[in-house]
Amino acid sequence: MDTELICLDDYERQALSTLDTRYGDFFAAGADDEQTLQDNRADFKKLRFRPRMMRNVADVSLSTTILGNLISLPVGIAPTSRHKLVHHLGEEATARAAKSMGTCFCLSTYATTKAAEVAGLSGDATQWFQLYIFKDVQMAQRQIQKAKKHGFKAVVVTVDLPVVGNRRKVNGTRKANSAIDGFELPPHLRHEIIEELLGRDNSVTSKPCSHLTWKDLAMIVSASPLPVIAKGILTEEDAEQAIKAGCSAVYVSNHGGRQLDGVYSSISALPEVVKAVGGRVEVYMDGGIRTGTDVLKALALGARAVFIGRPAIYGLAVGGEKGVRRVITILRDELKLAMQLSGITDVNDIPRSLVQHESLIPRL
Amino acid sequence: MDTELICLDDYERQALSTLDTRYGDFFAAGADDEQTLQDNRADFKKLRFRPRMMRNVADVSLSTTILGNLISLPVGIAPTSRHKLVHHLGEEATARAAKSMGTCFCLSTYATTKAAEVAGLSGDATQWFQLYIFKDVQMAQRQIQKAKKHGFKAVVVTVDLPVVGNRRKVNGTRKANSAIDGFELPPHLRHEIIEELLGRDNSVTSKPCSHLTWKDLAMIVSASPLPVIAKGILTEEDAEQAIKAGCSAVYVSNHGGRQLDGVYSSISALPEVVKAVGGRVEVYMDGGIRTGTDVLKALALGARAVFIGRPAIYGLAVGGEKGVRRVITILRDELKLAMQLSGITDVNDIPRSLVQHESLIPRL
């Protein structure tokens, strides 16, 4: 069966048709009317390629570095929570897949696997640790120290969740408030990282930390032994703030359309952010990536790498570690093909002119 | 059951599936092809947020003033007729809900409840009285005197109904011309305010007062002991006229898409009106508000407060006073959430840059 899944949409359909609806809905949901969820994908379709021919594309290089670490393709695994909801090996399987494919895995604070178990298989893999700042700056700093010891290469601080967005699909079935987003784990699963950090008392995590400012982040960055990435940036103003706070990279994201409905799609926000950053730090993005052409468009607009959230979950649901590998492989092959067909040989050398917004095609 | 209704669209579906079709159609109808009815909602979706992160949104203030009266959130109840068609307690229930939520209720001239009954529960609640000018200026002035005595805080003069729009859904089932819009009440209901004013002879109300000019309104305003709000403004020219006539506020509205089909949606007209008004008076709007993000968009474009018409009716239909409260509560919670997610802490301090029209997103 698996061999007949030839694109990421196939994995989505397959996963959502087999997953328990509560869990499928949890991952699939966007906020409110899900306009941003849809925009994230639809806005990629508004960009058109201007492909170049006859440029010797026999050898194509997909590898790049993110914060100095080599990855074999510019597509990493975005932080997403609770992988064990879809596969019993959870985050460990996803991380193994990323490692074997030579790319970055970002572990979520809401993982259902201990950080040590994920980090244990790391070797020299590029693993990042996603951090929600609970309670105060000090606790965040302790977390970063632990992440450093585990071997994580960077910390991804999510800045777009002062409170949790309103995901109607999830809320319609929610029974209790066991965690920050009101999603109750089945009894055999644990928020392993949160419990290690805070114990089973959820009184802290159930109160999102909404008082944070860029000053807090600047304090965290200044004391951090790891580079810090600000995830959830959608405007030039906030890109500037993140750089001022000392962040090593800016990560354009709208949390998969799960926070504020009606914000810019990620790919729409990317040009503004890239321009504001002006090459001072690296820029990443997630949101809506489903094909190799999507990856190529984001890179052409200035992203150094992109990340996939739901597609990795759906790959995991369908086939565990192998499924995630297959999802990454499809994107890799599609990206390589798209590069060859547009005359690009190196992901680090993509001209902006490769892509044009449909509204700007010259009509003459 | 009620607890499963988690957004205003749920209330609409629930109300329209249970109401007598004649009454459901009466409230749901727009004019002609219902283009404006649809535009009122669709045009909100064309506005995108540019949310700001890490701005300490732990404390968010939703309260504001309208014409000097404090309201707990910038969402009031628009004047709509005949609440008893959907719930036996009618306008009284709606007004109680508004009062208990700390916001403004605007009573329609076509209420099916006596003004005294609504006003009787007012205390210091912010209640407004909507006025159609029948026959002549003198009768309007007498009406305003009565409204003043009842404790209403302002008079909302509807300026966009010189004649009644053509609502096909309603006209298709209409049997008689018992009132200005040809809608016949069931025998156990009365147009209480109109009967108090004019008796049961409908010869006056059945002839809409189409000869009015801004001079008439200026006369009414100059003699009014209450501030006057001009409701139904869609252009800069009329905003200027309303201010010249002495109005204390301009209320952007297209009568819920029930008058002239094909006019600007309310949210499309808002920027032009706000610019023309230039801060000289307050600007309100109704039309298409269904989510907290809609409210936030209207505020970002310069509305001081917004009003809901059909959603309140649907809340009333589903659950009486409690249903209306629930509808307001949903909007309040959604607005608060949207503010937090976009880095806004005070409804009185929303930058215009929070919102961008989709056609103006920079493509670079």
Next chain:
Amino acid sequence: MDTELICLDDYERQALSTLDTRYGDFFAAGADDEQTLQDNRADFKKLRFRPRMMRNVADVSLSTTILGNLISLPVGIAPTSRHKLVHHLGEEATARAAKSMGTCFCLSTYATTKAAEVAGLSGDATQWFQLYIFKDVQMAQRQIQKAKKHGFKAVVVTVDLPVVGNRRKVNGTRKANSAIDGFELPPHLRHEIIEELLGRDNSVTSKPCSHLTWKDLAMIVSASPLPVIAKGILTEEDAEQAIKAGCSAVYVSNHGGRQLDGVYSSISALPEVVKAVGGRVEVYMDGGIRTGTDVLKALALGARAVFIGRPAIYGLAVGGEKGVRRVITILRDELKLAMQLSGITDVNDIPRSLVQHESLIPRL
């Protein structure tokens, strides 16, 4: 039943559901993919009203003149062929309806009724005669002389049919080439005007006269005892040519989307033509008019009057003369209402600023 038909779309549905499919298809068809057929209607929806309030609209004047002849409303009956296909009284019934409503009827060369029978009921009615130029200029001039004697007030020369457009719906069922457009009349009907002109030998009419130039039209105009209107103009260049040829009016039309598929919709072409004409002659239009707001939009863009084709046929099909009257009445009432709701009191005094294209609404 008839009384439940409250808009022109109702008449279309009713007519097409009862007419013989061959005849329904004949009238409903557009050319090729029917893009222009659809654009003619859809492009009206892209225009939005900027209505003005409080302007004393108690008295509204719908009457105007076309080429000096008074009509009671600026909506005439466009020339369409073969009315007897849908009603046994054919063009006579349509003409009677137009006369009784005080507006213009334009008789088609492809009428199934003798010109004398239509003209006989004319009195001082404003009747026009539509002319296809067959064979040569002399025959056209003889036709105009006859039209003059019958009492027609003007001649409408169709300039957009050098050959007949490709209407797939019609062609799919066509059996023979009995006339210019290959449509075969049932045996009991006659192209009365053509037979009077040419006899039953269709060798002339079956060869469309495709060699005509503006010089030919200039010759016709110079010898014509009646004012000549050029129907089928879509560009500024041709508007200029028509004026140079001496035409008394320019009639914007794409032949109901039945000629070249993909041309400008009539309402899209109107601004360009009106600007080019610059008030030197009157401008009319047809194509897509289905509501009073459509009429008002066309007038605001500079048309002096509009014409309806299919709607009159559908009215005729549903209810004969009475049906046509009802269709005109609906448009008249809708137009009056739209004028009142937008603050307009005279069809001859409509500001261009009443209407804005959706792409030009200021977003600020």
Next chain:
Amino acid sequence: MDTELICLDDYERQALSTLDTRYGDFFAAGADDEQTLQDNRADFKKLRFRPRMMRNVADVSLSTTILGNLISLPVGIAPTSRHKLVHHLGEEATARAAKSMGTCFCLSTYATTKAAEVAGLSGDATQWFQLYIFKDVQMAQRQIQKAKKHGFKAVVVTVDLPVVGNRRKVNGTRKANSAIDGFELPPHLRHEIIEELLGRDNSVTSKPCSHLTWKDLAMIVSASPLPVIAKGILTEEDAEQAIKAGCSAVYVSNHGGRQLDGVYSSISALPEVVKAVGGRVEVYMDGGIRTGTDVLKALALGARAVFIGRPAIYGLAVGGEKGVRRVITILRDELKLAMQLSGITDVNDIPRSLVQHESLIPRL
């Protein structure tokens, strides 16, 4: 039955409803999400005609020259592979149809018929030979020499297939890699030209030649006894490169939407390429042509001739040589009609002002 097929869409429906799904899918497929496949057609609909009237269109000339060879209409047969999949006479039937209609047939390298059999019927017909450059420049040069001997008038070098696009419909059913695009022929068919060139060892063709550059093409052109056309150009940059390489013509194409999904539609790319070429060489295009109005639009934007791919295949599938003739005849008649209806008498004299993009229609 055949006589009821009155437009190219009818042929497509008929062909796809009767062909073996594997073969129907092979021809119908576009790459990935098939956005470009759809854009190729949809973008024609965004162009509107500004037709001119009364210009004596009795005589219309459709004939033109391509590279000095006369063709009776500016519509040729694009190179497509494997005609015997849909009809047992394959490319020979298609070529005969093109010849009898007086237009150009372009034979694909992936033909299932020997070049000699097609060329044998040529006489003075305008036949072109499409070339994929396998392995190296020398083999290409030998191929061109053979093509010259066969009587082909020009060589069409496909430059947009350094690797094969990802056509999901085809890949979903693919069993083996028998050729460059992984499509396995049924046992009774042969890639005759490839076998003649390379023998049955597909080791060469199964490795697409992705290392080619414009220098290679320049070498091929400089040694070619036939004019060389570069097919697959979508940008001004590549148009310039093709001219620098010595090509005699530039052929705008995205390979029927089968290579990189998301590129400019052919008709969208045409204005940019035509402007860049500036009349130095001829410009052709294919992609999305389904009606005579499509042809006319492409010509108005500057194409000297257009080519049809799938429509010829569908005609062949439905009716062999006769079916292809019928498809060309329909386009010819539609083109002639469109020219007459827009006041054009010669395909070599079409003003750019005939066509306007919908976004540029003046709104005034």
